[in-house]
Amino acid sequence: MSPPRQVFIAVIGAGGVGKCFLNQLTGLAQRLSQSPSSPYYLSLIWLSTSKKALYHADYKSLSNWESELANNSKPTLPLPQLQDYLVKAPGKVVLVDNTSNQDVADAYPSFLKKGISIVTPNKKAFSGNLQLFKDIFAAASNGSGAGGYIFHESSVGAGLPVISTLKDLVETGDQVTKIEGVFSGTMSFLFNSFQPTSGGGGKFSAEVTSAKEKGYTEPDARDDLNGLDVARKLTILARLAGLDVESPTSFPVQSLIPKELESCQSGDEFLEKLPQYDGQMDALKQEAEKEGKVVRFVGSVDVPSNAVKVGLEKFDKSHPIAALKGSDNIIAFYTKRYGDNPLIIQGAGAGGEVTAMGVTADLVKVLRLLH
C-alpha cells in the first residue's frame, strides 16, 4: 500500500457556514489521520475572510486558526495571486469557497483549469449568467473538461441530497418532468406560521417581524421577500435538468414586497409600513381557506414546457408541501421512472451546520476522486 498523500485545503470565508465547516474539517482531518488505511491526509494551508488571510509561504499547515486569524493574519491576496499560491502547492489542492461572493465565483473556471478542485455552497457561481455556469463545467473534470473537480450540493437545500439526486436521475437517463418545492427556510417558516394547516396564524406583517426577531430572515427581510434567493436555486436546478435558463430574473418571480414599498430607504421603514398591505395577503389566505387549501411560497421547473416560476400557490392541506413544519425545505422530483408519486427530499434547508455538512460531504467526494 502506498503511503498516504497530502491534500491541501484552502478555505475562503469564516462566517456562519465557514466556521461550522472549519470545525467539521478539523473532525474529518482527525478521523483520516487516525485511520491506518486512509489514502490521504489533509493540510489547511489558506484561510481568508474578505479582508484578512492566514497562510505560510512554505505551505505549512495552519493551526489555531481562530485565534491566529484574529491576531496574526495578513491582508488577503487578490484572486490571481491566491491562484498562483495554490498552483505552486506541492500537491493536490481543494478550494472551499464558503462565501456568497460573485468575484470568487467568477474565478472558478480559471482555478479549475489549473487543476484546483472546488467545493462550495456559493449560489452565485451556478445561478448568475449562463456563460459562467457553462464555463465552470467546461473546465471541470466532472464536467467535460480536464481540470479540477467541482461539487456544490449546498447551493440548493443546504446539506439535503438535492443536487446529487438530480444529477443521478439525469445521468442514468431518467426524464425529469417537473421539480417543485419550498426552497427557502425563511419562506417555509413564514407561511407555516401565517397559515398553519390547523388554522389560525397571524397577520402577514406580524409574522415577518416575528420571523426576523427569531433570526429566520436576512438582516433586511426584503432580501428574502423579493424571491431572488428562491429564483437562484430554481435557476440551478433548471440548468442541471437541461434547461438553458439565462439568469434568475429571466422567468416570473413573484416578489412579496408591495410595489408601493419598493422605494423604502431601509428595512426598518419597510417593516413599519408593511402592515398597511396586510389586506392583500389576508384576502389570499381566506380565498385558500374557502377551498380547503393553504398558501405557500414555492418554486417549480416544468421541463417539457421550459417554464420556471417562483411565487405564491395554494395547496390542499393534505399535500406534502402544505404539511411542512418549521423552516424545513421540501423538494419533489417528478420523473418518468417515478411516475405519479414523486421522489421527495425534505428537511432543514438552511443553517450553518447542515450547510457545512453538504460542503464537507462534497470534500469527501473530491478526496476519493483525487485518490
Place this chain on the structure above:
Amino acid sequence: MSPPRQVFIAVIGAGGVGKCFLNQLTGLAQRLSQSPSSPYYLSLIWLSTSKKALYHADYKSLSNWESELANNSKPTLPLPQLQDYLVKAPGKVVLVDNTSNQDVADAYPSFLKKGISIVTPNKKAFSGNLQLFKDIFAAASNGSGAGGYIFHESSVGAGLPVISTLKDLVETGDQVTKIEGVFSGTMSFLFNSFQPTSGGGGKFSAEVTSAKEKGYTEPDARDDLNGLDVARKLTILARLAGLDVESPTSFPVQSLIPKELESCQSGDEFLEKLPQYDGQMDALKQEAEKEGKVVRFVGSVDVPSNAVKVGLEKFDKSHPIAALKGSDNIIAFYTKRYGDNPLIIQGAGAGGEVTAMGVTADLVKVLRLLH
C-alpha cells in the same frame, strides 16, 4: 487529453431488475460514446442467469444480448471460473450483481481483492452474517482495503438516495440518533389500503389478497408478511450507522403470519385461512382509530440504545409515515445536526426501473473513481 479507456462490465441476473438495468446500461454506453469528452467507454463482456451465460473468450463485446441469451448461450461458469475470466480481462472490470443470491454475495470479498468493482442491489451481501459485511468493506477500496470499489444504493429503498445520504451523514461527523420509516413497498401499499388516513379500508386478509393480485407482493405473500425483507434493510442501515448487528434475526421482528398458519404448506393455503385471523388486525385498527391514529408496518434503528426493531406501530394521522401514498417508502434520519425535524427521503422503493436506476447511478460513481 488521453484517449477514452475501455471499462468492462459483467452482469449477473437478467430478471426484472436485470432487464431494466441492461436497458439503462445501453443508454449510458450510448451517451458516453457520443460524448467527445468522456474518459471511458463501456463493453458488456459477461451476462449470465442462474443457468446460462453469454461471453466470448476474447472479451469481445456482447450485442443483441436478449436474443443471444435465448439462443446462443453456454452453461454458466462456477464463480471461481467467472472470477478468473474477469481478472484476465484487458482492463478494469465492474461486476453488476442483479441477483438476490447468497453464493454470489459470499464471493464479493474475493472479487474485490482482485480489483474487480461491484455494484448491486443484492441485500444478502450486507444483511447476512456480520463477518461477510466486514470482509466486503475490508477488501474494498472505498472501505479500508485496496481492492475494487463497492456500491449498493439499491439494497435499501431501491433508487432513493438512502445509503449515500447515511454515508454522507456519518462521514461528515454527524451523529445519527435514529432512523425510522416504511421500508417495504408491499407493506406500504397494504397498510395504506387497510387503514387509509381518510378512514375505511377493508379486512386485512382481503387487502393481502388484493395486493397479491395487483402484483405488489412476492409470489408467496408470506415472504413479505414475515418481516424479513424489512429486517434485512434495517440491518444494513444499522451497520452503516455503526452498530454491530449480528444478523437480521438478531433483533425483534414482528411477523404478520399468525402462529397457527406458520405450518401452512402453500401460499394459497395460507391466503385461504388468513380471514380467520382478521379479528386481531381489526382490533388493532379500531384501537388506533380511537386514538386518532393509524397502524403502519415500520422499522427503526435507535443508535444510542443499540436497538433495532421491525413491526406494527401507531402513528398520528398527520405524521409523514401515516400520510404515505401507494407503495411509497419513507425514511427519516434523525441526527444531531438536523435536530427535531428529520431529514426525510420518500418515493417509490421498489420496482424494476427505479431499482435499476440506483444500480446505474452506482456504476457511474465507480466509473468516475476508476477514471
